[in-house]
Amino acid sequence: MGSAAADALLPLHPETFAAESHAVVDFLDGYYRNIQSYPVRPDAELGRLRTLLPDAAPEDGEPVDVVLEDVRRHIVPGLMHWQSPSFFAYYPMNASTAGFAGEMLSAGLNVVPFAWAASPAATELEAVVVDWMAKLVGLPERFLFSGGGGGVLQGSTCEAVVCTLVAARDRALIMLGGHEGILRLVVYASDQSHSTFQKGARIVGIPPANFRVIQTSAASSYGLTADSVRRAVDADVASGLVPLYLCATVGTTGLGAVDPLRELGEVARRYDMWLHVDAAHAGSSLICREFQDCLDGAELADSVSMNPHKWFLTNMECCCLWVASPAALTSALSSNPEYLNNISTENAAAMDMVDYKDWQIALSRPFRAMKLWVVLRRYGAVAMRAYIRRHIDMARWFELELEADERFEVVVPRRFSLVAFRLRPRHEGDDVEALNRRLLMAINSSTGRAFLTHFVVDNKFIIRLAVGGAMTEMQHVRAGWVLVQEKAKEVGATPGRY
Numbered sequence: 001m002g003s004a005a006a007d008a009l010l011p012l013h014p015e016t017f018a019a020e021s022h023a024v025v026d027f028l029d030g031y032y033r034n035i036q037s038y039p040v041r042p043d044a045e046l047g048r049l050r051t052l053l054p055d056a057a058p059e060d061g062e063p064v065d066v067v068l069e070d071v072r073r074h075i076v077p078g079l080m081h082w083q084s085p086s087f088f089a090y091y092p093m094n095a096s097t098a099g100f101a102g103e104m105l106s107a108g109l110n111v112v113p114f115a116w117a118a119s120p121a122a123t124e125l126e127a128v129v130v131d132w133m134a135k136l137v138g139l140p141e142r143f144l145f146s147g148g149g150g151g152v153l154q155g156s157t158c159e160a161v162v163c164t165l166v167a168a169r170d171r172a173l174i175m176l177g178g179h180e181g182i183l184r185l186v187v188y189a190s191d192q193s194h195s196t197f198q199k200g201a202r203i204v205g206i207p208p209a210n211f212r213v214i215q216t217s218a219a220s221s222y223g224l225t226a227d228s229v230r231r232a233v234d235a236d237v238a239s240g241l242v243p244l245y246l247c248a249t250v251g252t253t254g255l256g257a258v259d260p261l262r263e264l265g266e267v268a269r270r271y272d273m274w275l276h277v278d279a280a281h282a283g284s285s286l287i288c289r290e291f292q293d294c295l296d297g298a299e300l301a302d303s304v305s306m307n308p309h310k311w312f313l314t315n316m317e318c319c320c321l322w323v324a325s326p327a328a329l330t331s332a333l334s335s336n337p338e339y340l341n342n343i344s345t346e347n348a349a350a351m352d353m354v355d356y357k358d359w360q361i362a363l364s365r366p367f368r369a370m371k372l373w374v375v376l377r378r379y380g381a382v383a384m385r386a387y388i389r390r391h392i393d394m395a396r397w398f399e400l401e402l403e404a405d406e407r408f409e410v411v412v413p414r415r416f417s418l419v420a421f422r423l424r425p426r427h428e429g430d431d432v433e434a435l436n437r438r439l440l441m442a443i444n445s446s447t448g449r450a451f452l453t454h455f456v457v458d459n460k461f462i463i464r465l466a467v468g469g470a471m472t473e474m475q476h477v478r479a480g481w482v483l484v485q486e487k488a489k490e491v492g493a494t495p496g497r498y
Helices: 014-033 048-052 064-078 097-109 120-137 157-176 179-184 196-203 226-238 261-270 282-287 289-295 326-333 368-404 432-444 474-490
Strands: 150-154 185-190 211-214 242-249 274-278 303-306 319-323 408-410 418-423 453-457 460-466
Touching (some): 120 368, 150 157, 150 368, 157 185, 157 242, 157 274, 157 326, 211 226, 226 261, 242 261, 261 274, 282 368
Parallel strands (some): 185 242
Antiparallel strands (some): 150 319, 303 319, 408 418, 453 460
């Protein structure tokens, strides 16, 4: 026998739904109004939360206000506040009112659009918004559904990479005549490419010894050069290996470097490699015409991805993946179990119907298109371009301040909204790497006033400041610069002594 409370459980009762949803919105309203009162980086002690929560789930439910109070007391103090206007670490993960509204609609409707028949409007909306985004960022026609290509909304670049690697692998294995050929396949990326490509290659069965990390240098602003790829490929071909997949990046994680797509695309075509373009963060800036030259040569690519959840005001998670040949993707990822055949439609072939289950790893999937559509509808392209340009202007100001201070050097010229910098050595033989490590530690230990992260290139420890938060304004970047100057002095980098 169930308890009276369990027997009476009505989990989607309209009145309860409205009251508890309002309570959550009110809670978040208070959080965002007071977000600057929280230290960006929490002073968290490992394992502390487990000591604050019960050992087992409750037998009886609790009111939502009690749950929210525990969120306020126990959860929020241990969070990294990614939406803080003084969060300059990694790359931003944007949130917005429109993104939240779209997420609420997606979660509230709670449909599962794995196939057109499972939710026709959700599937069709996704096809519409990925075409909208492709046009906004300036992708070639071949990546649009109308041009023979198409797009899908994945959860992350990691998922997009695995899907494209699988498509490239299966295409190559057919040509090689069997799965035993996988031991000959080689994947190429630069030392600046995201680590997800190595992880993805392992997942799809590429031997770790067949992943080539090609060195870049300051001479190419740390972009991957066609000559270096050609040399690596020629050596592998001479050894009887088969070039499979080449990753090019627009806006690398560490430095914001841009690889030359046209030159790399020509190499990929020559050796019949799959070329993927990763524009996870910087892809959002491509809606501004002044940055669309970064896509010169994109018509030579097989796939392109970018993450609206990074810099396009679309709450986690949302990654656009476009492919020039949907058939290459679906032939590798499709499955047609009998229990799904009962939702097929007689006119599927005539409609050239999209079933997104065949464009991704999982079967189930959320209604991601709703939140991206709401963001696009609510803000429009003009406001989004202004939003992106404002962040770039803030980063430009920070870069100019660094250049005017003799203590600092800008390691690579800023391309988008990422500034990579470090303290210069005062004297020959100074341990400048240790000095910069102390500086970053001092910045991040400054009672939570800001949070930055680092990168290492050419054995140099550098500090990264990535501008792009939805709540970040010029005053926060200026405060960040004051903090950097203050902490530089604390670690011994005094003005006038250089």
